[in-house]
Amino acid sequence: MSGEDQHGDDQYEVVIVKYGTRSTVKSDVFLNHHIYAEPDLPQDMDYFFWVVRNRARTVVVDTGFSAAGGAARNRTSLVDPVEALGLLGLPAEQVETVLVTHAHYDHIGNLDRLPAAHIVLSAAEYAFWTSPMHTRAQFHHSIEDVELSALVAAERIGRVTQFFDRYPVAPGIELIEVGGHTPGQSVVLVQTVDGPVLLASDAIHFYEEYTDDKPFAHVANLVDMYAGFDRIRALMDSGQARHLVSGHDPETLGRFRPLDGPLAGLAATIGSRM
DSSP states (O other): OOSOOOSGGGOOEEEEEEEEEEEEEHHHHBTTGGGGOOOOOEEEEEEEEEEEEOSSOEEEEOOOOOHHHHHHTTOEESSOHHHHHHHTTOOGGGOOEEEOSOOSTTTSTTGGGOTTOEEEEEHHHHHHHTSGGGGSHHHHTTOOHHHHHHHHHHHHTTOEEEESSEEEEETTEEEEEOOSSSTTOEEEEEOOTTOOEEEEETTSSSHHHHHHTOOBSOOSOHHHHHHHHHHHHHHHHHTSOOEEEESSOTTTGGGSEEOOSTTTTTEEEESOOO
16 A cells, blocks of 8 residues: 555545546536526536555445446446556455445445445435335436345345444544435545545535535435535534545545556545655
8 A cells, every 4th residue: 555654543545536527517417507597517527436545454435336337327437446446456355345425326336346345334325225215217317226236235144334323434434424415425534644534425526516505416305415515514614624525526636646656647645645
């Protein structure tokens, strides 16, 4: 791994990996965009997963979209997420822990390719996507049935931990359920030598959501989404989080230190001292 842990096993390097992209317009990504009386400008959307690592452990946060899931939606793949893990020195069979922020196609697309991983996600998230409601068109378009089946199969053999509200994954890593985008949408708070990092995932797709209070187009509960914005602001304002990492904003990589090596141009890092 890059970066040497000088502070025990409760501080980490966070690696942000951009594995896909698409081009669209603002009205496609912001809920009821017309109410803002703003021009419908072009909007790029990047796709990320995250790796949290130190000398003691490595945790993967989400697993990106699968080749089939991306192709079905005309997404551009830049690197296969599992191959990217290998380029980071983490072969698929050695992935021990995956945190699932929510169960959309672009966040659980490769779980079946990580056969030894223990999976952690919100109980509300699991309950929703295994309920009849998930088959309704406004929800079902965001998932792949075969990927949900892989998650259910993992749960049946004891490879899934479900949590309520907050879950201490390991010293210095905490999952926090905020809801909104999906019933159990979660964020990840990580301690680093550069200060606490909040991996917002799709609680904050774009920084514009956060700064301008503009919800994303696809939302399970709008009140919870707004409340999630407020909860994240409180974490940032109080200093409990210092660095905010969005789930899809093309500006994300440019806000942090580029990662050299085979993923140069597709990855950035927080907390590394190398």
